[in-house]
Amino acid sequence: xxxxxxxxxxxxxxxxxxxxxxxxxxxxxxxxxxxxxxxxxxxxxxxxxxxxxxxxxxxxxxxxxxxxxxxxxxxxxxxxxxxxxxxxxxxxx
Amino acid sequence: xxxxxxxxxxxxxxxxxxxxxxxxxxxxxxxxxxxxxxxxxxxxxxxxxxxxxxxxxxxxxxxxxxxxxxxxxxxxxxxxxxxxxxxxxxxxxxxxxxxxxxxxxxxxxxxxxxxxxxxxxxxxxxxxxxxxxxxxxxxxxxxxxxxxxxxxxxxxxxxxxxxxxxxxxxxxxxxxxxxxxxxxxxxxxxxxxxxxxxxxxxxxxxxxxxxxx
Numbered sequence: 065x066x067x068x069x070x071x072x073x074x075x076x077x078x079x080x081x082x083x084x085x086x087x088x089x090x091x092x093x094x095x096x097x098x099x100x101x102x103x104x105x106x107x108x109x110x111x112x113x114x115x116x117x118x119x120x121x122x123x124x125x126x127x128x129x130x131x132x133x134x135x136x137x138x139x140x141x142x143x144x145x146x147x148x149x150x151x152x153x154x155x156x157x
Numbered sequence: 158x159x160x161x162x163x164x165x166x167x168x169x170x171x172x173x174x175x176x177x178x179x180x181x182x183x184x185x186x187x188x189x190x191x192x193x194x195x196x197x198x199x200x201x202x203x204x205x206x207x208x209x210x211x212x213x214x215x216x217x218x219x220x221x222x223x224x225x226x227x228x229x230x231x232x233x234x235x236x237x238x239x240x241x242x243x244x245x246x247x248x249x250x251x252x253x254x255x256x257x258x259x260x261x262x263x264x265x266x267x268x269x270x271x272x273x274x275x276x277x278x279x280x281x282x283x284x285x286x287x288x289x290x291x292x293x294x295x296x297x298x299x300x301x302x303x304x305x306x307x308x309x310x311x312x313x314x315x316x317x318x319x320x321x322x323x324x325x326x327x328x329x330x331x332x333x334x335x336x337x338x339x340x341x342x343x344x345x346x347x348x349x350x351x352x353x354x355x356x357x358x359x360x361x362x363x364x365x366x367x368x369x370x
Contacts, residue, residue: 078282080272084263087352091333111287118291119265121299122359125308126327132309134192135202137184145184145213146177152217153175 077105082112086119165229172220184213187230190329191237197312197324198241208244212237231339238321238340263352266360289367298366311361315354322347323354 082105088094089102106112162168162182171179191212195205215236223232264272267288275281291299298304312320321340325331331339333347342350 078272078280079284080264080282083265083267084352086265087355088348091348091351093333093348110290111284114288114290114292115265115267118288118359118363119355121291122355122362123327125299125305125362126312126323126355126358127330128305129309129312130193130328132193132196134189134196135206137188138206141206141210142184145210145217146180148214149180149217150175150177 077101079105079109079112079115082106082109083115086115090116090119090123166225168229169220169223169225180217183216183229187233188213190230191233193328194234194237194321194324195241197320198238198317199244204244208237208240211240215240227338228335231335234325234339242317263349263356265352265356266358266363267356289363291366294366294369298369299362304362304365307361307365308358311358312354315357318342319350319354319357322350323358326351327355 082089082102085094085098085102089099094102106116160167160171160176160179162171162179168179168182172183188209191209192205195208195212199205199208212233216233219236223229227235271285271288273281273283273285312323315323318340322336322342325336325339326333333344333351336342337344337347340347
């Protein structure tokens with residue numbers, strides 16, 4: 065039988081437990097037997113499978129912000145910084 | 158000429174000797190990183206440029222004090238965060254340290270009532286209703302500019318420490334070790350902050366794409 069997406073088994077890890085551990089699980093920072101019990105739970109629970117997918121898509125969406133335009137270093141500012149580097153080194157000689 | 162600046166020790170030596178090519182190399186390889194991070198902490202392009210330029214000036218002044226115990230880019234981000242802070246980044250919802258202890262409330266943006274209570278005889282802590290299956294939703298919803306704006310807003314609304322962690326980890330792809338080094342966090346605190354940040358962004362995404370009209 066499935067109960068709200070989860071088959072009734074002797075598995076004692078709850079969906080709530082899984083949600084609190086999801087970042088550690090996805091970043092491969094969980095030790096056994098915790099990791100195995102999460103995998104066991106995921107094999108039977110559609111709801112938690114959806115949450116793993118939601119997290120992975122969330123991480124992907126945040127990652128796509130790296131394509132956000134940031135202005136390139138302005139040539140004038142770059143020249144000023146190079147000049148600041150030059151004079152600072154001269155001072156410390 | 159010809160020094161391998163990818164070797165950090167050689168790069169730092171050259172910077173201390175005043176080799177301009179070394180400083181130019183550092184500008185070319187790391188300026189973008191500083192801008193990407195700064196952008197999440199100050200709101201205008203002008204402010205980003207100022208904070209980044211202030212950071213570079215501090216690097217020029219401080220290179221002799223760089224101890225080489227961390228990587229140069231974690232040192233750069235450490236300086237950048239200090240500069241951003243002194244500009245008064247919004248951090249009204251700064252997290253008290255005690256609340257960094259992992260607890261049952263780290264529900265990744267789900268509400269407590271989405272789980273069955275502990276007093277239920279059967280399946281305590283399991284879903285009261287299955288979370289939405291995003292894999293069945295049209296890709297356009299995830300790619301839409303309004304969705305990406307929701308992600309940006311969710312990140313902007315995070316407390317400063319969570320924002321720094323999620324940007325370095327999920328935008329820049331840093332390891333947790335580097336993040337702990339740059340932000341002075343323990344591994345477990347870094348994980349809690351990252352989990353809360355991802356949870357808040359997940360919630361914002363959920364609000365955007367599940368309520369699509």
